[in-house]
Amino acid sequence: MLFDSHAHLNNEDNTPEMLAELIETIERSSLDYVMDIGFDLDSSIRAAQHAADLPWCFAVCGCHPHDTKGMDEEKLEAIRRLAAEEKVVAIGEIGLDFHYDRSERDIQREWFRRQIRLANELKMPIVIHAREADQEVMDILKEEQAFSSERKSWFPKRPDPEGFAGGKDGEAADARVLLHCFSGSAELGRQYVRLGATLSVAGPVTYKNNRKTVEMVSAIPLDFLLAETDSPFLTPVPFRGKRNIPPYVEHTVRKIAELKGVTFEEAAAKTKENAIRFYGIK
Ligand SMILES: [Zn+2]
Numbered sequence: 001m002l003f004d005s006h007a008h009l010n011n012e013d014n015t016p017e018m019l020a021e022l023i024e025t026i027e028r029s030s031l032d033y034v035m036d037i038g039f040d041l042d043s044s045i046r047a048a049q050h051a052a053d054l055p056w057c058f059a060v061c062g063c064h065p066h067d068t069k070g071m072d073e074e075k076l077e078a079i080r081r082l083a084a085e086e087k088v089v090a091i092g093e094i095g096l097d098f099h100y101d102r103s104e105r106d107i108q109r110e111w112f113r114r115q116i117r118l119a120n121e122l123k124m125p126i127v128i129h130a131r132e133a134d135q136e137v138m139d140i141l142k143e144e145q146a147f148s149s150e151r152k153s154w155f156p157k158r159p160d161p162e163g164f165a166g167g168k169d170g171e172a173a174d175a176r177v178l179l180h181c182f183s184g185s186a187e188l189g190r191q192y193v194r195l196g197a198t199l200s201v202a203g204p205v206t207y208k209n210n211r212k213t214v215e216m217v218s219a220i221p222l223d224f225l226l227a228e229t230d231s232p233f234l235t236p237v238p239f240r241g242k243r244n245i246p247p248y249v250e251h252t253v254r255k256i257a258e259l260k261g262v263t264f265e266e267a268a269a270k271t272k273e274n275a276i277r278f279y280g281i282k
Contacts, residue, residue, distance in 0.1 A: 001265070002253060003033040003272040004246040005200055005279075006093075006127070006180050006228035009057070010036050010046035014232075022245060023054065029247035032056060032272060035228075035279065037093050037127060037180075039064035041075045044082055051087035058279060060090040060127050068111040069103035076114060083122055089279040091119035092127025093180055096140075099131040109140065116144040123154045125176035125279060134184055138192070147175045147195045158277060164221050165193050172196075178278060181230050185212060186219035193224045198278050200226040203236035203244065206255045217259045226278060227253045227271040 009022065026034060036051060037060045038044025044061035051059035061082045063071050082088055094115040096108050119126045126146060130137040145151060152173040158165075160172035167173065175196030182189060182199040189199050199220060205213045217225065229236075229252070231244035236251040250268075257267035275281075 001268045001272065002029075002031045002247075002249055003035075003227070003275040004031060004229050004231070004249040005035050005178075005226040005271075005275040006037050006202070007034050007231045007246045008037060008039070008043070008233075009034065009050050009246075010038065010043040011232055012043065026056070026246055030250065031246055033058065033275065033281070034246045035060060035089075035275070038062055038079075038082075039093060040067040040070060041078055044079060048082050048085050048088050052085070057087070058281060059085075059088045060092045061088050062091045062094045062115050062127070063111055064093050064129055065095050065097040065108040065112065066100060066102040068107050071107075071111045076118065079115075080118060080122070083118070083124060089281065090125035090127050090176075090178075091115055091122070092125075092178070093129040094126065095129040095131075096133035096137050097129060097131040098133040098136075109136075112137075112140055113144055116141065116146055120145060120151060123151075125178065127178045127180050129180055131183075134188060138195075141177065142195075146177050147197070149173075151175055152196055155280075159223050160221075161223070162221060164190075165196075165224065174198075174277075176278060176280075178226065180228065181234065182216065183213060184216065186216045189216045189220050193220060198224055198226060198274065200228045201252055201256060202228050202230045203234040203240075203248070203252055205259075206237040206251055207240070208237075214259060217256060222256070222260050222262070222267070222270045223274065225256065225271060226275045227256060227267075
């Protein structure tokens with residue numbers, strides 16, 4: 001009944017034994033799908049392999065801003081080839097991270113742009129990582145046509161019953177751009193949704209002092225929200241401090257349900273349906 005829309009089964013410190021145990025835990029849980037997200041070429045290859053091996057697993061391939069210092073043309077071509085595989089459904093996670101600055105900012109910018117262009121060439125959804133670079137991420141997405149009407153024409157419209165995204169007749173355009181672990185304000189979230197983006201909520205929404213994300217989730221209609229773990233990072237309460245795993249997405253969905261005033265089952269069904277639509281899973 002649950003969809004973890006962003007996890008890293010491909011994390012390099014998952015030993016084969018740990019991974020086997022993790023897969024067993026996932027198969028015993030109430031998860032229906034897990035999206036394994038690449039952060040460089042090697043992790044993208046592992047994600048694509050997991051997707052090929054496991055019926056409930058799909059993959060996203062791309063280079064995280066942290067790892068752009070290792071990018072080159074050959075690797076971009078390899079990501080392009082991976083993206084053609086049947087269960088690779090989006091380009092990501094790509095973006096800018098000016099908090100850690102693990103790659104030079106100009107290098108981050110260059111590969112962010114190149115990978116948006118790749119997603120546009122391939123007409124694929126895009127998964128964004130943004131940290132302390134909110135305005136520039138939005139500017140680059142706009143400049144690289146991630147919200148263009150041409151891009152929106154490639155994807156079916158999405159439900160917008162209240163006209164929140166500016167749609168007509170209960171439907172709005174979908175640019176298939178996902179802000180993963182969205183930590184911006186309610187106002188920034190609203191701007192993104194109106195541009196055609198979707199927002200993903202991770203474990204920090206369960207943290208006691210996180211008023212900003214609580215307000216954002218309260219303000220954005222459930223139709224535009226996905227749930228994720230970003231495991232092994234960002235463990236939700238009540239497991240904060242432990243290593244995160246995809247089944248813990250349940251606790252983020254419970255918090256979303258509480259904030260939206262719906263049952264857990266409704267929030268689970270809706271976030272799953274939204275993720276299936278966003279990633280175009282058949
Ligand atoms: Zn991630």
